[in-house]
Amino acid sequence: MLVMTATFLSGLRWTLTQLVAQKEGLGLSNPLDMMYHIEPWMILSLLPLSASFEGLRIVSTKQFFRYEHISVALKNCGWALIGAILAFFMEIAEFLLISNTSSLTLSIAGIFKEIIVLFLAAEINGDHISILNAVGFFICLCGMCFHIFLKNYRRYEDTNKVEELNEEAIEMLNSHGDPNTSSDEETHFSNPP
Numbered sequence: 001m002l003v004m005t006a007t008f009l010s011g012l013r014w015t016l017t018q019l020v021a022q023k024e025g026l027g028l029s030n031p032l033d034m035m036y037h038i039e040p041w042m043i044l045s046l047l048p049l050s051a052s053f054e055g056l057r058i059v060s061t062k063q064f065f066r067y068e069h070i071s072v073a074l075k076n077c078g079w080a081l082i083g084a085i086l087a088f089f090m091e092i093a094e095f096l097l098i099s100n101t102s103s104l105t106l107s108i109a110g111i112f113k114e115i116i117v118l119f120l121a122a123e124i125n126g127d128h129i130s131i132l133n134a135v136g137f138f139i140c141l142c143g144m145c146f147h148i149f150l151k152n153y154r155r156y157e158d159t160n161k162v163e164e165l166n167e168e169a170i171e172m173l174n175s176h177g178d179p180n181t182s183s184d185e186e187t188h189f190s191n192p193p
Contacts, residue, residue: 014094014103021099031095039091108144115140 021034097106115137121127129137 011103011107014098014106017095018098018103021095031092031099034095034099035091104147108147111140112144 017034017038094106097109118127118129118133118137122129
C-alpha cells in the first residue's frame with residue numbers, strides 16, 4: 001500500500017512539475033529556477049518524516065554523531081556529499097527532461113532504469129528472476145517500445161504535414177509568379193484595392 005501511494009504521489013509531483021515548467025509566463029523552464037522554488041517545500045515535507053523514522057538511529061550511531069574516530073565520520077559525510085551531488089545532477093536532468101518532453105517520458109525512463117537494475121542484480125548478485133518477473137519485464141519492454149513507436153510515428157506524420165503545407169505554399173507562390181498567368185491576375189495581386 002505504501003509503495004502504491006509513493007508511486008501515485010511521485011507521478012502527481014512530476015505531472016504538476018511538467019505543467020509548471022512548460023508554462024511560458026511563469027519563467028520556470030530553467031531547472032535551477034525550478035529547484036530553487038520547489039526544493040524548499042520538498043525539504044519541509046520530508047524532514048519531519050525523515051526525522052521521525054531515521055532520526056534516532058542517525059543521532060545515536062557511531063558512524064556520525066557518536067563517532068570514536070573522526071575519520072569514520074568524515075568518510076561517511078563524504079559518501080553522503082557524493083550522493084547529494086549525484087542527486088542534484090539527477091534532479092537537473094529530470095527537470096530538463098520534463099520541460100522538454102513529458103512526465104510520461106520520465107516515468108518510462110524510470111521504469112527502464114528499474115528493469116536494468118533488476119537485470120544487473122540477477123546477473124551480478126545472482127538474484128532469482130521468476131517466470132512471472134520475466135513476463136513483467138517483457139510487458140514493460142513491449143510497452144516502452146510501443147510508446148517510442150507511437151511518438152516517432154506522430155512526429156513523422158507531423159513532419160509530412162508540414163512538408164505538404166510547404167509544397168502547397170511554394171506551388172501557390174510559383175503559380176502567381178508564372179509568366180503564363182494573365183495580366184489581369186497579375187494586376188489584381190500587385191495592386192490591392
